[in-house]
Amino acid sequence: METIATKYELRLYVAGKTAKSVTALTNLKRYCEEHLQGQYKIEVIDLLVHPQLAEGDQIFAIPTLVRKVPEPIRKIIGDLSNEEKVLVGLNIRPFNSN
Amino acid sequence: MAKAPKKEKTKFVHPQIPKTLTGITGLDEITQGGIPAGRPTLICGGAGCGKTLLSLEFIVRGAMEYNEPGVFMAFEEKGEELAMNVASLGFDLNKLQAEKKIKVDYVHINRSEIEETGEYDLDGLFIRLGFAIDNIGAKRVVLDTIENLFSGLSNQAILRTELRRLFHWLKEKGVTAIITGERGDGQSLTRQGLEEYVSDCVILLDHRVTNQISTRRLRVIKYRGTVHGTNEYPFLIDEDGISVLPVTSLKLEKEVSSERIPSGIPALDKMLGGKGFFKGSSILVSGTAGTGKTSIAACLAYESCTHKRRCLYFAFEESPNQIIRNMKSIDLNLQKHIDNGLLQFQASRPTLHGLEEHLVSMHKLIKRFEPDVVILDPITNLITVGAVSEVKAMLVRLIDFLLDEQITVMFTALSLNTIVNEQTDEGVSSLVDTWLSVRDIEFNGERNRGLYIMKSRGMKHSNQVREFIITDKGMDLVDVYLGPEGILTGSAREAQKLREQTEEVLHENAINLKNREIDRKRKVLEAKISSLKTEFESAEEELNRIYIQEELVKKVTESNRQELTRMRRGQSETENKKEKKQKK
Numbered sequence: 001m002e003t004i005a006t007k008y009e010l011r012l013y014v015a016g017k018t019a020k021s022v023t024a025l026t027n028l029k030r031y032c033e034e035h036l037q038g039q040y041k042i043e044v045i046d047l048l049v050h051p052q053l054a055e056g057d058q059i060f061a062i063p064t065l066v067r068k069v070p071e072p073i074r075k076i077i078g079d080l081s082n083e084e085k086v087l088v089g090l091n092i093r094p095f096n097s098n
Numbered sequence: 099m100a101k102a103p104k105k106e107k108t109k110f111v112h113p114q115i116p117k118t119l120t121g122i123t124g125l126d127e128i129t130q131g132g133i134p135a136g137r138p139t140l141i142c143g144g145a146g147c148g149k150t151l152l153s154l155e156f157i158v159r160g161a162m163e164y165n166e167p168g169v170f171m172a173f174e175e176k177g178e179e180l181a182m183n184v185a186s187l188g189f190d191l192n193k194l195q196a197e198k199k200i201k202v203d204y205v206h207i208n209r210s211e212i213e214e215t216g217e218y219d220l221d222g223l224f225i226r227l228g229f230a231i232d233n234i235g236a237k238r239v240v241l242d243t244i245e246n247l248f249s250g251l252s253n254q255a256i257l258r259t260e261l262r263r264l265f266h267w268l269k270e271k272g273v274t275a276i277i278t279g280e281r282g283d284g285q286s287l288t289r290q291g292l293e294e295y296v297s298d299c300v301i302l303l304d305h306r307v308t309n310q311i312s313t314r315r316l317r318v319i320k321y322r323g324t325v326h327g328t329n330e331y332p333f334l335i336d337e338d339g340i341s342v343l344p345v346t347s348l349k350l351e352k353e354v355s356s357e358r359i360p361s362g363i364p365a366l367d368k369m370l371g372g373k374g375f376f377k378g379s380s381i382l383v384s385g386t387a388g389t390g391k392t393s394i395a396a397c398l399a400y401e402s403c404t405h406k407r408r409c410l411y412f413a414f415e416e417s418p419n420q421i422i423r424n425m426k427s428i429d430l431n432l433q434k435h436i437d438n439g440l441l442q443f444q445a446s447r448p449t450l451h452g453l454e455e456h457l458v459s460m461h462k463l464i465k466r467f468e469p470d471v472v473i474l475d476p477i478t479n480l481i482t483v484g485a486v487s488e489v490k491a492m493l494v495r496l497i498d499f500l501l502d503e504q505i506t507v508m509f510t511a512l513s514l515n516t517i518v519n520e521q522t523d524e525g526v527s528s529l530v531d532t533w534l535s536v537r538d539i540e541f542n543g544e545r546n547r548g549l550y551i552m553k554s555r556g557m558k559h560s561n562q563v564r565e566f567i568i569t570d571k572g573m574d575l576v577d578v579y580l581g582p583e584g585i586l587t588g589s590a591r592e593a594q595k596l597r598e599q600t601e602e603v604l605h606e607n608a609i610n611l612k613n614r615e616i617d618r619k620r621k622v623l624e625a626k627i628s629s630l631k632t633e634f635e636s637a638e639e640e641l642n643r644i645y646i647q648e649e650l651v652k653k654v655t656e657s658n659r660q661e662l663t664r665m666r667r668g669q670s671e672t673e674n675k676k677e678k679k680q681k682k
Contacts, residue, residue, distance in 0.1 A: 015221040023216075047222060051229035054222055058206045061251070062221035074211060077251075081216035089213030 008032075008040035008090070009069035013054070015047045015062045020079045024063040027080040035092050067091075115323040118166075118238070118274040121159025122152065123462075124342030128318060128327040133299050138265050138275040140296040142287045143303030148314060148335055149278040151187075152303065153240040154180065155339045156276055158189045160238045161199035168238035169230040169273075170202045173246035177202040187339050201230045207250030214252060220260040224267060231273060239268060239275040245290050265295045287319070298322050304330070313452030316342050332454025334462075343458045343495075354378065359471070359506050362401030363394070365575035366534075369551055369560040375532055376556065377470075378504040380497050382527060384511040385536030389547050390568055391510035392416070394534070395473045396425045396432065397573060398508055403435035407470035411443045412460060414479040418443035429572050442467055448479045453492045456480065461499060471506045478512040497529055531555045536566060539578075539587045546587035549575060565591065 012028060014021035025044060032040045047054050047062070057066050061077040067090050076089040086092075117131035126132045133139040133156075141149050157168035172180060180202060181191035194200040203226060231239065244264075247257055268275045277296055279288030287293045293300055300320040306313055315330040333342040358373035367374040375381055381398075383391045392415075399409045413421060421443070422432045435441035444463055451459065464472060474496075480489050493509070500507045509530070527533055533552040538545050547566040551559045564575035565587045579586040579594045586594050 013222060015225060020217050020219070047225045051225045054226040054229065055203060059222035060205055060207070060220055060226065060247075061218045061223070062225075063218060064222060072211070074213070076213040076215060078214050078216035078218040085213055085215040089215070 007070065008036055008067065008092075009043070010040060010090075011043045011045060011057065011066040011068055013045050013047055013057065013059045013062060013064045013066065018062075021063050023079040023081065024065070027083075027086070028065060031080075031083060031086055031092075035087065065090075117324070118160075119164060120156045121163045122155055122340050122342065123338075124331065124333070125316070125340075128316075128331060128342060129299075129321060130324065130326060133274060133276070133301075134321070134323075135274050136269065136272045137298045138268050138277055138296045139299040139301065140277050140279060140288070140292055141301045141303060142279040142281050142293070144281045144305060147303040147305040148333070148340065149303055150175070150180075150242050151184070151335060152340055153242050153276045153278055154184055154189075155187075157200060157238055157240055158184070158191070158194065159339075161194055166237035167199045167234040168201075168240065169227065169234070169236045170200065170240045170242065171227060171230075172202060172204045172242050173207065174243055176204045187337065189339075198234045201234050201236065203227075203230050205246075207246055209250050212250065218253075218256065220247075220257075220264065224264065228271070231271060237273060239271075239273045240278070241275065242278045243280060244277055245279055245288065245292065248290050261292070262295055303333075308452070311449065311452045313454045315454070332452070332458055334451075334455050334458040336459070336462075338462070341458055341462055343454070343461055355504060359398075359407070360401050360405070361394075362397035362399075363573050363575065365564065366394075366549070369562070369564065369575070370532070370554055371557040371559060373557075375506060377506055378501055379506060379531035379555070380501070380529065381506070381508040381532045381534065382511060382530040383508060383534045383536065384513045384527075385547075386513060386538050389536035389538060390566060390573070391512070391536060392421065392475055393425070393428060393568060393573060394536070395475050395508055395510055396421065396428075396430055398471065399441060399473055400425075400430045400432060400435065402471040402506075403432075403438075403440040406440065408468065409435070409441045409471040409473065410464060410467050410469035411441065411473045411475070413443060413445040413475055414448050415476060417445050427570070428568055429570060442469075448482050453480060453488055457492050457496060460496065464500070464503070464505065469505060471508070472500060474507065474509045476510040476512050478510075494529060527552070539565075541587060542590040544588050544590075548578065548587060 010028070010032070012021075012025060014024070028042065032042065045053055047059065053059075057064075057073075058075075059066075063077070063079060065076040065080060065086075067074040067076075070091075074089055074091065076086055080086050114131070116135040117129070117133065118135040119126050119132040120129075141152060143149050154170060157170050160166040160168050170180070175183070177191070177195075184191060191200060191202060195202060205223070205226075227239065230236065244261070247261075248254065251257055265275075265277075277292060279290070279292040281287060281302075282289040282291075287300065287302065297320070299318070299322065302317045302319050304315045304317070306315065314333050314335065316333050317330045318326045318328065331342050333340055355377040357377040358375065359377050360367050360374035361370070383394050385391050395411075399411055402409045411418075411421075416424075418436075422436075425432050432441060436443070444460075446456075446459075448456070450456075477489070477493065480492070497507065513535075532554040535550045535552050537548045537550065539548045540546075547568075549564045549566040551561070563578050565578045567574050567576060576591075579591045
């Protein structure tokens with residue numbers, strides 16, 4: 001995963017191991033494996049541990065997925081249960097043309 | 099500030115809910131001690147009514163005056179923008195942030211950047227807020243305007259439950275919070291019905307434009323567990339932030355003074371029981387145009403300053419320089435007192451603010467300058483700003499406040515000839531303690547000024563009409579001439595005086611003539627008496643003469659007879675002598 005080919009830098013903000021956070025992380029991992037194999041990096045930030053980080057990415061909802069790279073920054077909030085929406089949100093849909 | 103409620107507190111058995119002072123001028127008086135401590139308060143109102151400023155001032159004052167750090171969570175404006183906005187009020191947000199007294203957290207919500215999928219909560223916000231609060235030990239929190247969440251997120255059901263949770267959480271945290279909300283359409287106080295969640299204290303701000311003049315107003319709609327002022331209170335945003343004016347004092351428990359303040363016109367003082375106005379009383383000078391109302395006011399100002407009393411002069415018609423120049427013509431050098439700081443002019447067009455804002459700004463100035471005498475010249479112009487009843491209400495409150503502060507106030511009012519003269523348009527005549535009326539007396543082709551004292555509570559005052567004269571040396575009052583032809587003033591009075599003088603001379607002359615005639619008569623009489631006397635004397639003499647003559651004749655006859663007898667008898671000389679002895 002630590003390759004130069006990393007195209008997607010994703011950050012998932014959670015607050016403890018809540019059901020929603022766990023669901024979100026599981027969903028995210030699944031989509032990434034399916035569509036972005038080898039091109040992504042997921043960073044999970046637990047705001048209960050690092051509350052000071054919430055301000056930087058303008059987090060107010062939990063869980064929030066932030067796409068840092070590629071620009072522009074996109075945010076997806078919720079447990080990521082809707083695959084379609086997540087992929088559109090992350091702009092992954094035109095995967096084949098990539 | 100909260101002295102009045104403290105007194106009442108002893109009456110109540112139940113303790114009052116704890117309150118937090120906002121530090122905003124006037125608001126703490128209305129709420130009798132501030133907003134509920136440890137609970138959220140909702141401030142709602144339309145756009146541009148000062149919600150953000152009010153809440154920010156709450157935070158800043160808390161940090162600066164009460165040593166209570168605060169978190170300002172902004173959903174609308176960025177920290178830098180906020181700092182800029184309040185820099186003009188003398189609040190240095192950046193410095194306070196650096197000192198960890200304030201934390202401004204800008205929550206950026208942009209719908210286009212956000213995609214929602216599935217379940218979520220606002221724990222992120224809670225964590226951010228919690229972190230900020232714990233970081234600086236905040237006691238105060240502002241959420242401005244949390245309704246922006248609704249425009250950024252589409253899942254209303256989640257938002258509503260989360261908001262409910264947020265307010266509970268704030269209460270648990272024990273912070274005093276202000277939540278602002280945009281006023282909704284129709285009856286609802288906020289667009290998203292925030293008042294459902296925040297139910298302890300709701301304050302409504304309002305920005306109304308009447309007759310092209312805007313006035314901001316504040317009203318405490320709801321405040322659980324405490325008494326509060328329920329009226330709409332005007333407030334002002336100026337260089338010192340927000341000032342709310344709790345204007346109607348409910349009690350009539352003013353201290354009164356029997357100290358007198360001379361009016362600056364000795365003759366007027368004489369009419370007022372010889373000493374002038376009471377300190378802390380209100381004086382109305384009404385009159386038609388050009389009757390010298392401003393001059394009377396300026397006289398009072400000048401006199402007060404001469405006695406080292408501070409005087410604040412609100413001019414609604416003329417500029418200070420104009421007044422100073424004009425008053426020089428009657429020998430009042432007001433500039434001198436401005437220079438030594440005893441006199442201050444405050445000139446503004448009535449249309450500058452709404453009535454209430456006038457009141458607030460006057461209130462502030464009076465508090466700052468602490469005058470002994472306040473002059474409002476003229477109140478009539480305020481009519482252009484509000485309805486008569488509003489002007490009256492405002493003046494009542496102003497008088498109330500001034501009397502409370504033991505400040506003497508003089509109003510001038512223009513009365514129009516067409517209206518009944520006994521009534522000023524503002525209807526304040528019943529409120530004032532002393533009412534001077536200056537009236538034009540038109541007679542004999544000229545206008546003269548007559549001054550009456552319509553009323554003067556608590557002192558003996560003259561009921562006479564005086565002619566009011568403005569001269570180079572100042573002002574004076576003279577007795578008008580009251581004659582069979584009515585009141586005479588001005589040149590008619592002078593003419594009457596001259597006429598009287600002439601009459602007097604003539605009269606004197608006539609008397610002299612009479613006196614002389616009497617003298618003459620007396621002399622004639624005396625002459626007659628003396629002639630009669632002489633006559634009598636001559637008559638007497640004549641009579642006497644006849645009488646003596648008769649005597650003599652008688653004597654001579656007697657002696658002749660005796661001689662004859664003797665001669666007839668032939669008696670000797672000796673016998674004759676004997677006879678003489680016998681006779682003896």
